Amino acid sequence: MEEANQSVVSEFIFRGLCDSKELQKFLLLPLSALYLMTVLGNLLVVLLIITDSHLHSPMCFLLANLSSVDFCLSSVTTPKLTTDFLKDNKTISFGGCMSQILCVHFFGGGEMVLLVSMAYDRYVAICKPLHYSSIMNRLKCIWLVLTSWIIGFVHATSQLAVILDLPFCGPRIVDSFFCDIPLVIKLACMDTHTLRLLINADSAVLATTCFILLLISYTYILVTVRLSSKDGSSKALSTCTSHITVVVLFFRPCIFIYLWPPSITWVDKFLSVFYTVITPLLNPAIYTLRNKEIKNAIKRLIQ
Numbered sequence: 001m002e003e004a005n006q007s008v009v010s011e012f013i014f015r016g017l018c019d020s021k022e023l024q025k026f027l028l029l030p031l032s033a034l035y036l037m038t039v040l041g042n043l044l045v046v047l048l049i050i051t052d053s054h055l056h057s058p059m060c061f062l063l064a065n066l067s068s069v070d071f072c073l074s075s076v077t078t079p080k081l082t083t084d085f086l087k088d089n090k091t092i093s094f095g096g097c098m099s100q101i102l103c104v105h106f107f108g109g110g111e112m113v114l115l116v117s118m119a120y121d122r123y124v125a126i127c128k129p130l131h132y133s134s135i136m137n138r139l140k141c142i143w144l145v146l147t148s149w150i151i152g153f154v155h156a157t158s159q160l161a162v163i164l165d166l167p168f169c170g171p172r173i174v175d176s177f178f179c180d181i182p183l184v185i186k187l188a189c190m191d192t193h194t195l196r197l198l199i200n201a202d203s204a205v206l207a208t209t210c211f212i213l214l215l216i217s218y219t220y221i222l223v224t225v226r227l228s229s230k231d232g233s234s235k236a237l238s239t240c241t242s243h244i245t246v247v248v249l250f251f252r253p254c255i256f257i258y259l260w261p262p263s264i265t266w267v268d269k270f271l272s273v274f275y276t277v278i279t280p281l282l283n284p285a286i287y288t289l290r291n292k293e294i295k296n297a298i299k300r301l302i303q
Contacts (some may be wrong), residue, residue: 009168011182012097013197015175017269027086034281035078041284042067045294052297058136059125060294062118063287065145069114070280077178077275077276078102084177094168097179102160104180104276105203108254110152112210115247117144119217122240127224146300155206162195176269178276207254214247242286249279 018024049055049064077100084090092100121144124135159181166188174183181199185192221240253275288294 007170009094011091011093012172012174014177016084016090016177024085032082032152034277038074038281042071045284048297049097055293055297058141059121061141062121066114067284069107069111070283074280076103081177100179101181102156105159106152106156109155109206110148112150113151116213118243123217123221126221159199162199183237210249245286246283249282
């Protein structure tokens with residue numbers, strides 16, 4: 001009984017995206033290319049905003065932090081995913097697995113709060129334009145970013161604390177390409193039904209709170225835009241459309257993975273790839289294509 005209460009599993013085994021070796025070899029190049037584009041795209045956004053004085057605005061400051069989070073979130077899982085395509089035995093140490101869980105929820109939770117901060121910035125800019133510079137000052141922006149990191153850290157550590165206390169004595173096969181709580185918790189040598197409910201409730205509270213705040217912000221924005229002049233409304237809608245697109249791309253996979261009842265395995269894997277690989281790439285692309293200031297900064301850099 002004493003031995004069963006100890007974590008005797010020293011490593012976990014990933015099943016990966018698929019069982020076919022041919023398909024794994026086929027996916028190696030495109031996923032590696034996507035990760036490279038994610039790294040370059042997000043670093044380009046960060047460097048542009050740091051070096052170009054025209055981009056030293058609150059919105060661009062928050063955007064630079066979003067790109068940093070996206071870069072980190074993708075780097076937690078994608079390099080391991082691509083290198084595992086070349087291996088028959090896809091293993092990860094117990095410590096590595098716990099680190100993945102911590103980082104995915106740290107950066108994922110932080111990004112949720114950061115998206116709310118960006119919605120708040122747009123709300124102030126569009127609904128209270130005369131007070132924008134006084135409300136969205138440098139100190140306020142720093143506190144908004146710090147708040148996102150703090151909430152992400154508290155969320156991640158609370159989730160990890162529950163997992164670390166569980167006894168893992170086999171089996172050790174994770175039916176995915178990275179360690180995530182819904183799959184790892186199934187491997188514990190005890191009944192985890194209550195713990196799963198608590199963990200899901202933790203994630204649900206954070207995701208739902210952020211989503212409601214986003215809905216409130218964009219509802220106010222859209223109402224204000226509807227009552228404003230045509231020129232101002234078209235510019236505001238153009239800016240908000242990119243924000244809303246990013247929010248939808250980020251939250252939809254999260255809702256299905258963490259808040260929806262257990263579904264088909266390949267669907268969960270596809271959503272996990274979208275959440276950890278595709279979305280961090282799309283975010284800088286969406287913002288740069290729809291943000292006139294950043295497009296002008298790129299033109300100045302090229303010239």
